[in-house]
Amino acid sequence: MEMTVQLTIDCSDPQRMVTFWAEALGYVPEPAPGGHATWRAYWAAVGVPEEELPTGAGDIPESIIDPAGRGPRVWFQQVPEPKVAKNRWHFDLKVGGGRDVPLDVRTQRVKATVERLVTAGATVLRIKDEPAMGLYAAAMQDPEGNEFDVV
Numbered sequence: 001m002e003m004t005v006q007l008t009i010d011c012s013d014p015q016r017m018v019t020f021w022a023e024a025l026g027y028v029p030e031p032a033p034g035g036h037a038t039w040r041a042y043w044a045a046v047g048v049p050e051e052e053l054p055t056g057a058g059d060i061p062e063s064i065i066d067p068a069g070r071g072p073r074v075w076f077q078q079v080p081e082p083k084v085a086k087n088r089w090h091f092d093l094k095v096g097g098g099r100d101v102p103l104d105v106r107t108q109r110v111k112a113t114v115e116r117l118v119t120a121g122a123t124v125l126r127i128k129d130e131p132a133m134g135l136y137a138a139a140m141q142d143p144e145g146n147e148f149d150v151v
Contacts, residue, residue, distance in 0.1 A: 029061035
């Protein structure tokens with residue numbers, strides 16, 4: 001049996017999340033299938049009733065994909081309720097290269113990624129700068145408050 005994995009993230013603004021996480025992960029917005037101009041047009045063609053689609057749903061891509069085809073599809077599902085608690089899981093963006101890479105090089109890679117993601121809309125929660133443990137990392141939040149780490 002073949003299986004694929006999709007990560008679904010509840011959010012209030014799929015377009016903002018697509019833009020941010022495509023930048024963060026090096027993904028691209030997923031085009032609508034079958035030559036349809038939009039996902040909304042595709043959903044209409046396959047029979048999804050209009051009343052089941054929130055205003056604006058599918059007018060822009062609400063999912064991102066790995067252009068190399070290795071990572072999972074990520075779908076940003078619009079929901080009415082806001083995020084109210086800390087996530088029980090999170091992304092670790094491993095940009096440093098691992099412990100075989102000198103700490104100063106890993107630190108510069110993490111700092112550069114943090115700077116790029118802050119420009120894209122993320123917030124730094126805290127920096128973990130522990131040279132004695134060979135660690136430099138950042139705990140961050142995406143534009144809707146979901147936690148992730150840059151290591």
